[in-house]
Structure formats: structure tokens, C-alpha cells
Amino acid sequence: MKFKLKDKFVFLTVGILLILCSWLLKPTLSPTAPTASATYQYKSIHSPDGIGKFYQGREIAQVMGHTGASWLERPSREAEEQPSKIVNAIDLKPNDVVADIGAGTGYLSFRIAPLIPKGKVFAVDIQPEMLDIIKSLKKEKNISNVEPILATESNPNLPPESVDLAIMVDAYHEFEYPFEVMQGIIKALKPGGRVVLVEYRGENPFVMIKALHKMTQKQVKKEMQAVGLTWRETKNLLPQQHLMVFEKPQR
Template identity: 70%
Template sequence: MFNLRFTIQNLKSFLISIVVLLLLFWSVPTPTLAGNLSSAQNSPPLSLSLFPFSPSLFPPPFSLLPSTDSDEPVYQERVVHSPDGIGKFYLGREISQIMGHLGAAWLERPTRQFEEQPQELVNALHLKPTDVVADIGAGTGYFSFLISPLVPQGKVLAVDIQPEMLEIIETAKQEQQINNVEPVLGTDTNPNLEPASIDLALLVDAYHEFEYPKEMMQAIAAALKPNGRVILVEYRGENPFVPIKALHKMTQKQARKEMAAVGLVWQETMNFLPQQHVIVFGKKEAKES
């Protein structure tokens, strides 16, 4: 009887210790904004963990999950959040930290050709020579310059909110003597595009970093021509073995939910890339009177 009592008491102590450790784990203090930006600029989204199921892949306890109350504001901010996020949530998803201009080398890495197959992606866009393409979150202009030869009578609007990235694009443009790539400085809420001016908005591994995704996508939707498209390219959030930090990936379900919130209609999802979804959206058709 004594041994049984002793065993039960040890088991209770063990369970209490586990609960305490879990509470401590989910109580990591929120970094300052400066800390967020600093670490983001020096850290690419690659997950270096050999074990794919890192803690950031799992949601916090249910009491910390976003409420579905329709009276809640568009965004919720929480002290308890992933170290890879900014503590701001939109439709149940935590917004990731940005990769700043100090991480530009990651975008131009030589291994990107076989890791992501960017030329195959560009070929699958089915662009017309006269198309106007907005490369949203253009970074160093990696995709802008791949698209440029395919739209000789059109142009590429390389949109980014970081002036340092646009300086890189302008330098490369001058060196390569390319005339149909135009750097555009956007803001956190507006890509600064003219209404009904673009045939395609391409967002490659960028949307999940938008601090104001609803406002940005509303502005992008307004910039689309009547038959314009939005194409999201995001690492597959459904696959824990894709070696990218959890908040830098998106599931197709989440992407479709967020685009529907701004009136964009899903058209198709292509999965020909090794690790990324290619998700196509269009403008909602006007109702017949």
C-alpha cells in the first residue's frame, strides 16, 4: 500500500512538472519591434532544425487561440506568440517577421534554381508580351528580371516597402540595361499601384510577411484589370518536412480564406514546384442586374 501511494504521488509530481514547463514554454516574452526587425534582417526563413516538428509548428493552448467572434477587430495582438512572428494575428494566422534587406543574399542564393525552380514558375504564368506585372515584395528583383523578357511591350512593377531593396533593383536594372522594370516604393498598407492597371500581381514568399494583409490585398485587388490575376507562391504549410520556419509557410486553406476576405476568388492551385503552392485567384465577377 505504501509503495502504491508513493508511486501515485510521484506520478502527480511528474504531471505537475510537465504542466509548469508547458506554461513556461508558452510564456516567452515578446521581443521589441527593433529586436524583431534586427533578427529578421539577419535571419533567412530556413529552418535549421533536423527534427521537422519544431514547437513553432504547433499552436499554443486553446485558450490562446483567436476567437471567432465577429465583433472582434480585424487584427489581434498577443503577448504570447511564436518567436518567429510579430504577435499580430489575422484570421487565425500569426504574421511572420519580415526578412529585411540585410538578408538579400538569401534571395540570390545559387541553390535557389533547383530548390524552387523559379524559371518553371515564370513559364507557368502564361504571360502575354503586353502584360503589366506587379512583383509584390520584389526584394532584389529576382523574379522581376526573370519576367522582364517575357513582357517586351509591357512592364514589370517591382514593388517593395524597403528603399534598400529598390536601390538594389535600380542598380541591377542599370547594369543590365533593362528598360521595362520599374521600382515602386510601397507602404505597409498600399503597394501604390494605379487602379485597374495590372494584369497580374505575383507574390512569391511575401504575403505571409504583410503587416496589414487585408489592406494590402484590397489595394492589390483594386489595381487589377477586370480579368487580372493574383498568384500567391507560398511554401506548403501542410507539409512539416518542408525545411522552412512554420510562420513562413501557408496552407492552401488559409490562403483561400484570406483572399476570400477581400473578394478574390480561387481559380486553381498548381503543385508542380518542389516545395511551394502556386495558388491563383481572380476578381469576383460582377453580379448581373
């Protein structure tokens, strides 16, 4: 009888030790490691204009595909949005390197390029069809300092510390991975480099754009602060959009 009790005690002890070992050896995540659930949230019920993915409390809008290229190049765009004021307001220097993120057809890239004759424009887009349009227009316009770059949904594919200014016109709100893309942009910026976001004013219900394709200043500042950018100014010079300027900290 004593032998059986001892035997049971040995088995119980071994079992406890095995459980403890398996628990101690179980891989754990670092408490500081970011997780997908911490950055993004997903909802099955969402706006028909969104993708059901939320970042910083904002639903991400659907991307305007290359089939909408003609809308970007519409003759009425200057009268409606006055994009020439954007180009004049971003204080370009002749040797600046500018990244036009979500460049589309290159509408803005080709207006910036002549102002930086010793610099260049990286025309960045995730759609090869848009880059084909840029290549065609580059040849047609005989502009040599626009360089098309194919990005991914999470990476702008820009050289590190190569960019003086990154500009996004009516594009940021459609980024499927805004946190990752902005991290890539920050790595590409030189110390003290600027980020300019132009977005339809979400505070104004009379701006006749779908709600998910507009952003408030408060939301933009919140999302740029999340990636370490500092707000410098908002220029209220456009009829329907904010022009917001942020800066990468100096070393």
C-alpha cells in the first residue's frame, strides 16, 4: 500500500513539473510588440464607401481605381479645387526632392517638376495602370525629372532619407495601411523634411464629397501625431480642402 501511494505521488510530481515546463517554455509576445488588432479594427457592418477597416477611429475609404483617371485630369479641376495654389504654397526650392504619394495620373507631379529643375519628383502609386499613364505623359510633355515608382499597399518604396517633401492630395484617406505607409514615408524623409496633406474638409457638410473621402483637421493631426510627425501649420487657401503641413523632427 505504501508503494502504491509513493508511486502515485511520483506520477503527480512529474505531471506538475511537465505542466510547469510547458508553461515556462511557451513563446510569448513582447508587451511592446505591435499587433494587427492594436493598430486596426475590422467591422462586418460598415459604410458602402469603406473597406470595413478602421484606423484611429476612422473607416478607411475605398480606393479610386485607374478607371477614374479621367476625373483626375478633368478640365474643371483648376476652377473647382485650384491645385495651382497648392504648388505655389509648398515653398519649393530648385533642388528639392518631392514624393507625390498616390500620384494617380501625375497631375500634381507634372506641375511641381518645372519648379525643381535641379531636383526630382517621385510619382508614387500602387496601380501599374496609373504609372503607365505617367510614363506616357512624361514622354509627351518632355519632362525628365519625374520618376514613377510602384508602391505596395504598405510600402511607398522610397530610398531612405532622400525626400525633402512628401505630398498627398486627396489620397491618404484611401491608404489600406496608413500606419505602415507613413512609417515608410518618414524613413524616406530627410531630417526636418515636410509632409503635406491635402484633404477635403470633413468639418464642412456643404463640401459635396462622400464622408469617407473627407477628413477633419483633428483626425489628420491625430493620425500624424501617431507616427511622430509635428504639425506646423494649416493653410486655408483652397475652396474645399485643408492644406496641412507636418514636419519630421530633426536629429
